[in-house]
Amino acid sequence: KQEVTQIPAALSVPEGENLVLNCSFTDSAIYNLQWFRQDPGKGLTSLLLIQSSQREQTSGRLNASLDKSSGRSTLYIAASQPGDSATYLCAVRQGSGGGADGLTFGKGTHLIIQP
Amino acid sequence: EPEVTQTPSHQVTQMGQEVILRCVPISNHLYFYWYRQILGQKVEFLVSFYNNEISEKSEIFDDQFSVERPDGSNFTLKIRSTKLEDSAMYFCASRPPGRINQPQHFGDGTRLSIL
Numbered sequence: 001k002q003e004v005t006q007i008p009a010a011l012s013v014p015e016g017e018n019l020v021l022n023c024s025f026t027d028s029a030i031y032n033l034q035w036f037r038q039d040p041g042k043g044l045t046s047l048l049l050i051q052s053s054q055r056e057q058t059s060g061r062l063n064a065s066l067d068k069s070s071g072r073s074t075l076y077i078a079a080s081q082p083g084d085s086a087t088y089l090c091a092v093r094q095g096s097g098g099g100a101d102g103l104t105f106g107k108g109t110h111l112i113i114q115p
Numbered sequence: 116e117p118e119v120t121q122t123p124s125h126q127v128t129q130m131g132q133e134v135i136l137r138c139v140p141i142s143n144h145l146y147f148y149w150y151r152q153i154l155g156q157k158v159e160f161l162v163s164f165y166n167n168e169i170s171e172k173s174e175i176f177d178d179q180f181s182v183e184r185p186d187g188s189n190f191t192l193k194i195r196s197t198k199l200e201d202s203a204m205y206f207c208a209s210r211p212p213g214r215i216n217q218p219q220h221f222g223d224g225t226r227l228s229i230l
Contacts, residue, residue: 004157103219107157
């Protein structure tokens with residue numbers, strides 16, 4: 001059974017710093033990995049999706065990497081801003097074939113950017 | 116930008132009662148999902164739905180749960196006889212047609228409180 005772990009569980013840094021959030025998964029047979037942002041009381045906003053054949057994806061100040069064979073992904077946030085404060089979730093789509101594509105989530109990293 | 120919309124935002128129900136959670140997926144999407152998040156825990160996959168039938172379900176999705184697409188726009192989750200442990204945030208998601216490496220788009224969720 002796939003397990004997704006995110007480290008650290010919480011992180012507080014001053015504004016302007018670059019930071020890295022970590023995600024690991026136990027079964028490397030995935031189709032893709034998705035990073036989400038969750039604000040309090042809100043839904044999940046998709047940030048980046050990395051296909052299993054890709055090594056990284058970039059969107060603005062965000063860069064996500066994937067090392068499928070070692071079961072790891074990182075989300076790099078450059079020049080952090082107070083508006084980046086949220087919980088960041090990592091989720092994998094298992095490579096089980098057919099139409100099955102329920103995501104398996106980590107518990108998230110709660111990020112606070114201090115002004 | 117098109118959004119997944121969910122109603123109601125908060126539902127309070129007596130234990131043993133039936134509840135229906137409603138979702139309007141993004142209009143050109145063909146794959147639909149329900150997830151739940153118990154307070155303080157991971158987001159968990161419940162069920163996926165495609166071409167008017169369930170394509171995958173988790174072990175959580177037992178006989179008390181059902182899903183339906185009653186018309187061309189709505190996607191519903193019914194819980195037949197609610198239990199205290201059904202209290203959670205329920206998220207609906209949808210995905211566009213085409214290749215499987217398309218991101219899932221989430222609604223803001225319905226907070227279900229069972230008394």
